[in-house]
Amino acid sequence: MQKEQEHTNLVWFRNDLRTIDNAVLASACNSENRVIAIYCFDPKYFAVNKHGFKITEKYRANFLIETTTDLKQQLAELNIDLLIYYALPESIIPEVCTNYNVTDIYLQNDWTKDEMAAENAVKSKLENITFHKEYNQFLFHPEHINFEISKTPQVFTVFRKKLEKYVSIRETVSIEKRSEENQIENKTVIPTLQDLGFEDFKTHPQSAFPFNGGETEAIKRLNDYFFETKKLGFYKKTRNGLVGKDYSSKFSSWLANGSISARTIYWKVKQFETEHYKNQSTYWLIFELIWRDYFKYVSMKHGSQIFKLEGILGKNYDWSTDKTQIDKWINGETASDFVNANMIELKQTGWMSNRGRQNVASYFAKELQLDWRIGAAYFESMLIDYDVHSNYGNWMYVAGVGNDPRDRKFNVQLQAERYDTNGKFRKLWLHPSLF
Known part of the structure; x- marks a missing residue:
């Protein structure tokens, strides 16, 4: 059982649902404190928006269930427990903080309105807790770029040329397994599709994305696309395809909820170039990762104007x-x-x-x-x-x-x-x- 006086670091997972190259998790583990983790299926994201659409429909909801299921297993191998709730973060995190004597919360540094609203709602309910925020979603880390965020170029080509030859990509970070004493009693349950308001469904037989959610599946796809089939070597020629799972890398779904990092992909491209060959296709995959970064910097610069x-x-x-x-x-x-x-x-x-x-x-x-x-x-x-x-x-x-x-x-x-x-x-x- 939890010792009353033991201090605890709480990792609040959001769109960084991985253990490999997770700077937030690495920072939390870099102390003597107990480390536990939490993920909230926030009911707000399963509500209907003003246009009459569910904010999250069944496809992404199912992918998220698969992702958190895998994350829980990966963290368990590090002797870290993942508490999972279908609840508002501001209603459950303060309770967890009290129950486990949490002194520090570690989370990804997000800036868009919904993420900031959730974070501020949690902070308003807590006292004497230190928040540690890390950028965990970029290829080019904001601390390394050679211009101020407020001066992010309006044109992608200018952005790319400023960065790709002048700013280095950080190495990936790793996390050491913690002792068994780090574990807690964890009776939380991952919600089902029905819990979230959906009916079960089967993936369409002709889907161009027949993959499961989670870090394990992301790494499996990367190894298959790069090293087993070497499809990476033809990416530039096939990326405008429309039918089948292999016309493009399909990494975007795992990148979107952070179950693989852009840096992991980047360094695996570099490994492929060293072990096999370098061509326009290997470059083009990195080019697409730069596009992804670009839209993040645009939204940092312009805030809610993007909506x-x-x-x-x-x-x-x-x-x-x-x-x-x-x-x-x-x-x-x-x-x-x-x-x-x-x-x-x-x-x-x-x-x-x-x-x-x-x-x-x-x-x-x-x-x-x-x-x-x-x-x-x-x-x-x-x-x-x-x-x-x-x-x-x-x-x-x-x-x-x-x-x-x-x-x-x-x-x-x-x-x-x-x-x-x-x-x-x-x-x-x-x-x-x-x-």
Whole structure:
């Protein structure tokens, strides 16, 4: 049992659900205190938003259950207990702090509004507890970049060129196993899909993302994609694909909830280049990780402006909120068969290719001239790999209120002809009986 006088470090897991290269966990373990961990399935994230969408739909909810199940096992191997609750953090964390004599809380340094609101709600209920926050989600750590965050370039290419040749990537951190005395009695239970308000479902047989959540599965995918099949070596040629699990790395879902770190992927690319070869494809995977960082820095610089209709450019367009048009887009009933196929894929699997996302978002904002934030909220609900920074950054970008001064519009018909030349993708989702 817990000794009354023993001090405890509490690791509050949020979107950093891993043990490998977890700077927050490493800091917490760098002391003599007992270390325990907590994850809250926050009921707010399973509520319905103002647009009528569940903030988290069944696909990401299931992925999160799998992820926390795996995290609990990985932490147990380090003799660290993960307490899991379906409750508001501000209602349960103070109780845990009292029960286990918590003196210090360790957590990922987040800055977006929902995360900050949760953190402030918890702090308001606590006294005499020290909070330790670490940036745990970047490739280029904010302490290492060569410009002030407030001066983050408006154009991605400028951002990339400032960093990629001049700023080094930190090495990954490791965590030592703790003694068995570190363990506590842990009777908490991971919620089921039913607990969260969903029915059980099976992954669609044609899903391009047939993977489970969790660090173990992320590392398995990395080893398969890089070292066993060497698909990494063809990534640049195949990344605009639409059908199957191997046209792209599919790391985004694990990156989104932090069950793998960008640095782990980066250093494994470097290992591949040393052991096998270096080409445009190996570089391009790192290039995509830099894009991911970019949207994080954009959201740090601009704060809640990324959620506003005028975006970070402050541009005003005549946006519509026509529910009939929105529903047709959601249900794959628009005038574009390419848009429809992508939207049906999303609805049935929780996944859509990068190429598909750019096209359906452009169609929503530029063709239908609908309020882009509604499209972004639908993606937030449905996507397994939803990431607040990339999602809102990309939606602003295609809507013409973000980081692209050219304000482009996708010609979805030409895109379909180029990327789905033989119509295989459209047949798969519009005429599934043919498969």
